Amino acid sequence: MSDGGVKRMYLVVESGQAEQPFRWSAGTYGSRFLTAIRDDGTFTGIKCPKCGHVYVPLRRVCGPCFTEMTELVPVSNEGTLVTFSVVSFGFVDPSTGKHRAVPYGYAVIKLDGADSYLIHFIDETDPAKMKAGDRVRAVFEDEGERTGSMLDIKHFELV
Amino acid sequence: MERVAVIGVGMTQFARERPAETAADLVFEACTRALEDARLSIEDVDVVITGSNDFFDGRTISSMAVMDACGSYDKNVSTVEGDGTFGAAHALMRVLAGWGTVLYCAHHKGSESVMPLITNAMFDPIFERFLGIEAVTSAALQARAYMDRWGLDEETLALVSVKNHGNAFRNPVAQLPLETTVEDVMGSPYIADPLKRLDCAPVTDGAAAVILADREHARSAGSRAVRVRGVGYSCDAFHLGDRDLADPSALRDAAARAYRGAAIDDPARQIDLAEVSEVFGYMELMWCEGLGLCGPGEAGEMTASGRTARDGDIPVNVSGGCLSANPVLVSGLNRVIECVLQVRGEAGEHQVEGVRTAVAQGFNGPCGQSQCVWVLGGEE
Amino acid sequence: MVGVGMTVQRSSRRDVTGVELINEAVRAALSDAAMTRKDIDAVVIGNMDHFEGINYVDTWSVDGSGALGKPVMKMTTGGTTGTTVAMGAYYHVASGMFDRVLAIGWEKNSESDTTGAIITAFDPFWDRPTFGGAVAGLALEATQYMAETGASEEDAAYVAVRDRKNALNNPYAHLRMELTIQAIMETPYLAWPVKLGDMCPRTDGACALVFASEDVADDFPNPPAWVRGLADRHLWAYTSDPYVNQKVKGGTWFPAMEMATRELYDRVGITDPLEQFDVAELYLPYSFAGLRYMESLGFCERGGGPELVRSGATDMGGKCPVNPSGGVLSSNAIGATGLLRVAEAALQMQGRAGDRQVQGASLALATGFGGCYWSDEIVLGSEMPDVGRG
Numbered sequence: 001m002s003d004g005g006v007k008r009m010y011l012v013v014e015s016g017q018a019e020q021p022f023r024w025s026a027g028t029y030g031s032r033f034l035t036a037i038r039d040d041g042t043f044t045g046i047k048c049p050k051c052g053h054v055y056v057p058l059r060r061v062c063g064p065c066f067t068e069m070t071e072l073v074p075v076s077n078e079g080t081l082v083t084f085s086v087v088s089f090g091f092v093d094p095s096t097g098k099h100r101a102v103p104y105g106y107a108v109i110k111l112d113g114a115d116s117y118l119i120h121f122i123d124e125t126d127p128a129k130m131k132a133g134d135r136v137r138a139v140f141e142d143e144g145e146r147t148g149s150m151l152d153i154k155h156f157e158l159v
Numbered sequence: 160m161e162r163v164a165v166i167g168v169g170m171t172q173f174a175r176e177r178p179a180e181t182a183a184d185l186v187f188e189a190c191t192r193a194l195e196d197a198r199l200s201i202e203d204v205d206v207v208i209t210g211s212n213d214f215f216d217g218r219t220i221s222s223m224a225v226m227d228a229c230g231s232y233d234k235n236v237s238t239v240e241g242d243g244t245f246g247a248a249h250a251l252m253r254v255l256a257g258w259g260t261v262l263y264c265a266h267h268k269g270s271e272s273v274m275p276l277i278t279n280a281m282f283d284p285i286f287e288r289f290l291g292i293e294a295v296t297s298a299a300l301q302a303r304a305y306m307d308r309w310g311l312d313e314e315t316l317a318l319v320s321v322k323n324h325g326n327a328f329r330n331p332v333a334q335l336p337l338e339t340t341v342e343d344v345m346g347s348p349y350i351a352d353p354l355k356r357l358d359c360a361p362v363t364d365g366a367a368a369v370i371l372a373d374r375e376h377a378r379s380a381g382s383r384a385v386r387v388r389g390v391g392y393s394c395d396a397f398h399l400g401d402r403d404l405a406d407p408s409a410l411r412d413a414a415a416r417a418y419r420g421a422a423i424d425d426p427a428r429q430i431d432l433a434e435v436s437e438v439f440g441y442m443e444l445m446w447c448e449g450l451g452l453c454g455p456g457e458a459g460e461m462t463a464s465g466r467t468a469r470d471g472d473i474p475v476n477v478s479g480g481c482l483s484a485n486p487v488l489v490s491g492l493n494r495v496i497e498c499v500l501q502v503r504g505e506a507g508e509h510q511v512e513g514v515r516t517a518v519a520q521g522f523n524g525p526c527g528q529s530q531c532v533w534v535l536g537g538e539e
Numbered sequence: 540m541v542g543v544g545m546t547v548q549r550s551s552r553r554d555v556t557g558v559e560l561i562n563e564a565v566r567a568a569l570s571d572a573a574m575t576r577k578d579i580d581a582v583v584i585g586n587m588d589h590f591e592g593i594n595y596v597d598t599w600s601v602d603g604s605g606a607l608g609k610p611v612m613k614m615t616t617g618g619t620t621g622t623t624v625a626m627g628a629y630y631h632v633a634s635g636m637f638d639r640v641l642a643i644g645w646e647k648n649s650e651s652d653t654t655g656a657i658i659t660a661f662d663p664f665w666d667r668p669t670f671g672g673a674v675a676g677l678a679l680e681a682t683q684y685m686a687e688t689g690a691s692e693e694d695a696a697y698v699a700v701r702d703r704k705n706a707l708n709n710p711y712a713h714l715r716m717e718l719t720i721q722a723i724m725e726t727p728y729l730a731w732p733v734k735l736g737d738m739c740p741r742t743d744g745a746c747a748l749v750f751a752s753e754d755v756a757d758d759f760p761n762p763p764a765w766v767r768g769l770a771d772r773h774l775w776a777y778t779s780d781p782y783v784n785q786k787v788k789g790g791t792w793f794p795a796m797e798m799a800t801r802e803l804y805d806r807v808g809i810t811d812p813l814e815q816f817d818v819a820e821l822y823l824p825y826s827f828a829g830l831r832y833m834e835s836l837g838f839c840e841r842g843g844g845p846e847l848v849r850s851g852a853t854d855m856g857g858k859c860p861v862n863p864s865g866g867v868l869s870s871n872a873i874g875a876t877g878l879l880r881v882a883e884a885a886l887q888m889q890g891r892a893g894d895r896q897v898q899g900a901s902l903a904l905a906t907g908f909g910g911c912y913w914s915d916e917i918v919l920g921s922e923m924p925d926v927g928r929g
Contacts, residue, residue, distance in 0.1 A: 011553050014285045018592050020276045022217035024663045025268070027181035034664070057665040057777055061187045063227030066201040068187065082782055083686070085678035087671040089729040094655040095667050106675050106730070108683075108782045119679075119779040120669050127731045132686045150668045183776065213588035213615070219660035220587070220617035223910050226776050233798050236773045237623055240588075240613045241597060249612060249627065255634035280594035285556075390636075392610045397601050412608065524598030529611060 029058035032072060038148040041140045045075040045114045056114040076112035078137040078159065083108045086125050109136055109156055121155035135159040163254045164377035164384035165535065167197025167370035168496040173334040173484035176270035177364040182216065183228035185366035186266045190230055193262065193368035197380060204370070205258045207231040209238045210246035210265030210488050214277045229264050242436070243367065243492025244521030244531035248390050250371050259376040264368035267486035274362060281525050283398070294438070294525065295359060299351035301404040301526040302441040306353065308405035309456035311444075313353050317344035318462050319440035320357045320482055326469060327479025329509035334484040335361050344440075358440040360485035367492045369499075385499045385536050388516070389423070391416025392531035399526065410449030410520065410530040417518075418451075421534040426451040430534075432501050432517045433475045434494035438485060442527065443467075443475060446520055450532065469511065477501075477509045491521020495533050502536030540766070540885040540919070541759040542572025542749030548713040548870035551649035552743040557591055561645050562603035564745035564875075568641065569605075572749045572759045579749075580637040582606040583628045584613055585620040586646050586874030589656040604643055616773060617660060618824065618909020620644060621746070621877025625905075625917060628750045629766050638752040644878035645745035648871075653741050660910075666778045671730060673824065674738060676778060678730035680912075681827040683782060685732065687842070690830055692732050694845035696723035698829030699736055699868055701854060706865025708855075708894035713742045713870040723826070737826040744872030746879045753923070764888035767902070767924045770803040771915040772796070781912035793835040796906075796914035800836055807918045812859070813838045813852065817900035818887045819861045820880040822908040823868060829853075829861065836904070836916075855897070863887070863895040877907030881917055888921045 026034055029046055033056075036044045045054040046069045048062035056075055060068060084107040093100045105122035107130075123139070124130055136156040146152035169192025171177075171185050180188070186209075194201060207229050211221035218224060222238040229236070235258075239246035243265045250263035278294035290296075302316065321344060324337035339357060347356040377384040393416065395409035396402050414426070423429045433452060437443035444458035452473055453461045461467060467475035476482075478497040481490050498517035500506040516537035523529040544567025546552075552560055561584075569575060582604050584597055593599050597606070597613035604611065614620070614627040621644035628642035654672035661670050670676065684690060700720055706712035723736035749759075756763045772795035775781055781794075809815050821836075823829045830844030838859070839847040847853065853861040862868075864883040867876055884903035886892040901922065907915035 012285075013553055016284055016288070016592070018276075018280065020214075020217060020280075021273055022271050022663070024217065024271050025178045025181050026664050027184055028179045030181065030664055057662070057779075059227060059776070060181075060184045061228045063232045063774065063776070066230045066232065068191075083679045083683035085671075085675055085682055085733070086728070086731040087675045087678070088727075088731070089674060091654040091672060092652055094652075094658050095663075100671070104671075106669065106671055106679070108679055108779050116777075116783055117779040119666060119777075127682075132683065150665060212594070214594040217659070218663070219589045219656050220615075220910055222616055222773070223660065223776055224662065226773055226911070228776075232774060233772065235771055235802075237627060237771070238614060238616050239627075240615050241595075245612055249614070249630070252630045252634035252636060255636065256630050257633070277594060280592060281599065283599070284592060392612075394598060394601055394606050394609060394611045396607055397599055409608075413610075416610075523613075524595050528598045 027060065029060060033058045034148040037152050038146040043075040043077055043111055045073045047071045047073050053115045054113060055116045056111055056118050075114045078135065079109050079111035081107055081130060081132055081134040081136050082110050082117055083132060084122060084130050086127050107156060120153055123155045123157045162374040163251055163371055163387045165369055165387060165499045166372045166377050166380035166384045167193040167199065168499050169193030169196055170332050170367040170493060170496060171365045172332050173363050173365040173486060175334060175362060182266045182268050183225045186225040186264050187228040189366040189368040190262065190264050193370050197370045199370065201230040204230060204260050204262045205234065206253045206261045207234055207236045208246055208250045208261065208263045210243055211238065212240050212488055214280055215267060215272055215487060217272055225266060230262065241523045242521040242531065243489055244495060244519065244533060245392060245523065247369055247492060247495055248392060248531060251387060251390055254371050254373050260370060260372045262368060262370050264366060265489045265492050266366035267489045268364045269362035269486065270364050295354060296351045297399060297525045298439045299354045300399065302353050302439060304404040305441055305445055309459065311459045314341050314345065315459040315463060316358060316441045317341045319437060319443045320344045322468055323476050323480040323482040326477050326509060327483035330478045333479040334363055336479065336483065354439055360438045360481045363484050363486040365484065365486040365489055367489045367496055369492065369496060383503055385502045387535060388537050389417040389420030389534040394529040397528065404526055407445045407449030407527065409528065410446060413530040413532045414450050417532040417534050423534060427453060430516050430518050431514045432511055433473065434478060434497045435475060435520045436481050436490050436494060436522055437476065438481045440482065447475060450518055450520060474511050477511055491531065494519035494521055498535045540748055540764045541751045541756060541761060542568045542574065543882045543885055544568030544571055544747040545711050545879060545882060546745045547711050548742045548744035548872055550713065550740065550742060552647065557593065557645065557647050558600050558603035560647060560743065560745045561600050561643055564645065564747040565603065565605055565641065565643060568747035568749050574749065576605040578639055579605060579609060579641050580639045581610040581631050582641045582643065583624050583631060584611065584643040585615040585624040586644065587615060587617060587620060589651065589659060590653065590873065591647050591650045605641065616910060618873060619877055619907040619913050619915045620874045621879065622881060622907025622915035622917065625748065625878055625881040626769055626771065626915065629769065632750045632752045638755050640750045642748045642750060642878060644875040646872040646874040647743045648741040648873060649743050661778050670778055674733055675730045677825050678733040679782060681732050684827055684831050690845045693720050693724065694830055695737055695826035696720040697848055698823065699723050699826040702862045702866040702868040705855060705863050705895065706869035709864045712865040714740050715865065715869065733825060739824050739867045739871035742870050742872040744870060744875050746875040746882050748878060748882055761891065762889050764885035765920045765923050767918040767920045768803050768807040769917045770799040772799045773910055773913040775911035792841055793831065793912060795912055796832060796835040799914045799916045803916050803918060812836060815902060816859050816904045817902050818863060818897040819859055819904040820864060820883045821861055821866065821906045822877055822880055823866055824908055826868065860897050863892065863897060877915065880905040880907065884919045888919050
C-alpha cells in the first residue's frame with residue numbers, strides 16, 4: 001500500500017479442522033437395547049405405564065405423558081415400512097469423516113410390537129419396488145462382528 | 160419489578176461422571192424434583208425454557224435431546240444457550256409477559272467432551288484459537304492481571320478454594336467436598352500459572368430446574384415462594400485486549416441493573432448472602448467486588464478476615480460453589496437455587512441463619528465477559 | 540416491530556467475517572428505525588453453532604451486534620432459531636424489562652459442511668449412523684405425503700416455481716429465477732422423491748429486527764408492524780418420532796404445527812386463515828412443505844394442498860400470497876431464515892415491501908420450521924392488537 005493505491009484485494013479463507021471427540025452415554029435403557037442387539041440379535045422396546053405406548057428407540061420418559069418408563073418389552077425383528085427414500089446425493093458422514101456410499105435406501109420402520117418407529121437403511125434402491133405397508137425384517141452383522149451399535153443392524157430387507 | 164417468585168427448585172446429584180444417565184435423564188430428574196418441590200404437576204406449567212449448549216453436548220440443536228424429558232409436550236417452549244442465570248432470566252420474562260407458571264431447566268455432561276477443545280471455540284477462529292487459548296488459560300491471564308492490580312499473592316487466591324471445598328461437606332449434592340489447606344492448594348500442580356489444580360473447578364455432570372410464577376400462581380406455594388426482586392445482565396468487549404481484565408465492569412453494570420429493580424443501594428449492608436460463579440478461585444474475589452459486596456481490591460482482605468465464611472457477616476458460596484461442582488450452564492442456575500433455599504431456610508446443613516436477601520451471579524464467555532445477577536428474597 | 544435490516548443473501552460472503560455480516564444487518568435495522576446503537580436496550584442473537592464452529596456467539600459477536608455494555612442473550616433452536624429469536628425479543632419487550640430490543644439471526648453456511656452439521660443435530664446412537672441430513676429426512680415426509688394423499692412431484696414443483704419466481708421481486712434473495720415445473724422435474728434426485736430443484740439453497744446472510752414497546756412505538760419514522768399473537772411447539776427428540784401417526788393423543792398430521800396453530804388461531808381469532816390472512820411468509824424448507832403445511836395451517840383440508848396451490852390462491856395476486864419474498868426455497872441462511880420470514884411479514888404490514896408488496900395487506904402469518912418437525916408461528920398486523928400480552 002506504500003504506493004498509495006490498493007493494488008490487490010486479498011481474501012484469506014482459513015480452513016480449520018476442528019475435531020472434538022465425545023463419549024456420549026447411551027444411558028441405562030439405551031445400553032440395554034444396544035447390548036441386546038449385540039449379544040442376541042433381538043430388539044427391545046420400553047412401555048409407558050400410562051398410555052401403553054411402546055417406544056423404540058428406548059428412552060426414559062414418555063414425552064406426551066411426562067412419565068418415567070421402566071418396563072422393557074420384546075419387540076419383533078420384523079415390521080412394516082412406514083415411509084422411505086433413496087438417498088443419492090454424496091455427503092461426508094460426520095461420524096466417520098468419510099463419504100457415505102450412495103445410493104442407499106433409507107426407511108422409517110414400525111417393528112411389530114412397537115408404537116414408535118425406527119429409522120434405518122433398507123436394502124433396496126428402486127423406489128418403485130417399495131411402498132408403505134410392505135413387510136420388512138432386520139439383517140444383522142454376523143455374531144462376533146457386532147459392537148453394540150445401530151450399525152450392528154446391517155439394514156432391513158423387504159420380506 | 161412486578162411480583163414474580165421462584166416456587167420450585169430441583170437439582171440432581173452432581174458427580175464427575177454419571178454414565179447411567181443421558182442428559183435427558185438428568186433433566187427429567189431435575190424437573191421432577193422441581194415440580195415436587197412446587198407441589199405441582201406438569202399440567203400446571205404453561206411454558207418451558209431449556210438451557211443447553213451445542214458445543215458442550217456435541218450436538219447441533221442440543222435442546223432436541225431433552226424435549227421429551229423437560230415436559231414441554233404441547234406447550235410453548237424455547238431455548239437459551241448460555242448460563243442458567245440467563246435462561247432463568249428469559250423464563251422470568253415469560254412470566255412478566257403474562258404466562259402464569261414457567262419451568263426452566265438446564266443440563267451439562269462435562270464427562271462427555273474434552274473441555275479445552277470446547278472452550279477454545281469461544282475464541283476467534285482466525286486470530287486467537289491457534290494459541291490454544293481456552294477457559295483456563297484465559298482465566299490465568301485475568302487472575303494475573305487482577306493480582307497485579309491489587310498486589311495480591313497466590314496464597315490469598317487459595318483461600319477461596321480452601322473455604323469452598325470445606326463448605327461442600329455440608330451440601331449433599333456437591334461433587335467435591337475436600338479438606339484442604341492453603342499449603343495443599345499451593346502444592347497442587349500448576350494448570351496455567353498462577354492457577355493450580357485446586358484453584359480450578361472440576362468437570363461435572365448434572366442438571367437443575369426452577370419454576371417461576373406470577374403472584375397469583377405463587378400463592379399456592381405460600382411462604383416457600385421466594386420473590387425475584389431484581390435481575391440484570393450486561394456484556395463486556397470480546398477480545399481480551401479490548402478489556403480491562405482486572406476490572407469486573409460488566410458485572411458492576413449487571414449488578415447495578417439488578418439492584419435498581421430491587422431498590423438496593425448499599426449491597427454490602429443489604430445483602431445477607433451471595434452465591435457466585437467462581438469457576439476459578441480468584442473469580443470469587445473479583446465477583447464480590449463487582450457485586451459491590453466490598454470495595455475494589457478489598458475482596459482478598461475480606462476473605463482472609465473470614466467475613467465470607469459460613470459464619471461470616473456476608474457468607475459467599477456456602478454451598479461449596481462452582482469449585483465443588485461445575486456443571487457449566489447449570490452452574491449459574493445452581494447459584495440461584497442455593498439462594499432460594501437459603502431465603503426459605505431450607506438449605507439443610509449449610510443453612511445460614513437469618514438470610515433475607517441473597518444475590519446470585521453467573522456468566523457467559525471468556526473471563527466473565529457477559530454477566531448476570533439475580534437478587535432474591537428480601538422485605539416486601 | 541419498528542426497524543428491519545437484512546443483508547443481501549448470497550451463496551458465499553467471503554468478503555466479510557461473521558461479525559461483520561451481523562453488523563451489516565444491525566446497521567441496516569438501526570438506520571431503518573432512525574436509531575443509534577445507544578438507543579438499544581438489549582440484544583437477542585441466534586444461529587446454529589456448528590455451521591460456523593463458534594461457541595458463545597453472543598459474546599463473540601458484540602462488536603458486530605452492538606451489544607457491548609448491554610444485556611445480550613443467545614437463543615437457538617435449529618431451523619426455528621430465527622423465529623425463536625423473534626419470539627425471544629418480543630418477550631424481552633412484553634416483559635416490561637426493555638423498550639427497544641434488537642433481534643439478530645444470521646448464518647454463514649459456506650463456512651462448514653451443512654449436511655454434516657445437520658446430521659449431528661440428531662442422536663449419536665440411534666439416528667446419526669443412518670441419517671442423511673435434512674434432504675433425506677424431508678424425503679421421508681414427502682414419500683409419506685404422496686402415498687397418503689396422491690399428491691404428485693409436479694404438485695410440489697409448482698411451489699418451487701412459485702417461490703423462486705416471487706424472488707425476482709426481492710433484491711435481497713439468493714436464488715431469483717423464472718423456472719418451469721418441467722425444469723424442476725428434470726433436476727437430479729438428491730433423495731427420492733426430492734430433487735435438487737425442490738430443495739432450499741445454502742446461503743450466507745443475516746437479518747436484524749428492532750422490537751419496541753407500545754410506549755415508544757410511535758417514536759420511529761416507519762409505522763409499526765404489531766405482533767398479534769405467537770405460539771410454538773417443539774416436540775420429539777428422535778428423527779423417527781415425527782412420522783408416527785400420533786395415537787397417543789388424538790392423531791394429527793403434523794402434530795407440532797397443528798398444536799401451535801390451534802393455540803395461535805384461538806388467541807388471534809382466526810377461523811378461516813385463507814380468507815383472513817392477506818399474506819403469509821412460511822418457512823418451507825423444500826417444495827413438498829408448500830403443500831402439506833398449508834393443510835396443517837388450516838388453509839385447506841387434509842390432502843387439499845395441491846389443489847389449493849394450483850388454484851393460484853397462494854400466488855401473487857391470489858387470495859393469500861405465500862412467500863412474496865421468494866421464501867426459504869430462494870434463500871436459506873439457516874439462523875436468519877426464520878427471522879427473515881418475520882421481517883418480510885413486518886415489511887408487508889408496514890406497506891414497505893417494494894415490488895413484492897401485497898397491496899393493502901393488514902394481517903400476516905410468519906412461521907419457522909426446524910428441529911424434529913418443530914413449528915413456530917407468529918401473526919402480525921398493521922393495527923395494534925386490542926388484547927393483552929402473552
